[in-house]
Amino acid sequence: MLVIVWLDISTNVWSEVVILSGLAAGLVTFILTVMVLDKVVSRSTERRWAPVTRLALSEFLHALADDELSEISRGHIVPRTLPVLSAQEAAADGGLHRLRLQVVDERARLTDTLSRWSSFLASSSSNETVLFHIADIASSLDDVRDAALEAEHDPSEARLTVLRTHIDAVNARLAALEAELRTRLAAVA
Incomplete structure (x- = not known):
């Protein structure tokens, strides 16, 4: 803006090159809109919808909580x-089957909650980390389910090690989601 004002005061470029002046005005308008107006409107919208955001994030915490x-x-x-x-637990009667049922239940809880709140949470860029965590967990749960099926057909130590690795990844992601939800709730409060 300073360059444009300086050019206007020291020369009469803008009156001679009308197309260039229109492009400069459009560029300044675009930059002001992106850098200032959009952020002000976004913050205002987030403040207005903060109670609903708290509800959504709290519902995810409830869906994750061990009763x-x-x-x-x-x-x-x-x-x-x-x-x-x-x-021994994997070889026990139905150990891997119970694990698969738990995986299906966990995934259903997360995706059910996500289906109710995804469009609302996606409308704010500050919530995208939560949505990415949930998508990672759902994908990891699928990996556990698949590894459990493979271990059921071939209960070798190698297959069980792969299964344990996937389970550890899911558990770490669940803890990360819980921490992210707490952080977001503190920011919204």
């Missing part, structure tokens, strides 16, 4: 985790 270990009313939330099966 036995968490005290949600006191703000103590421990995310549910998948059990890391030993070779």
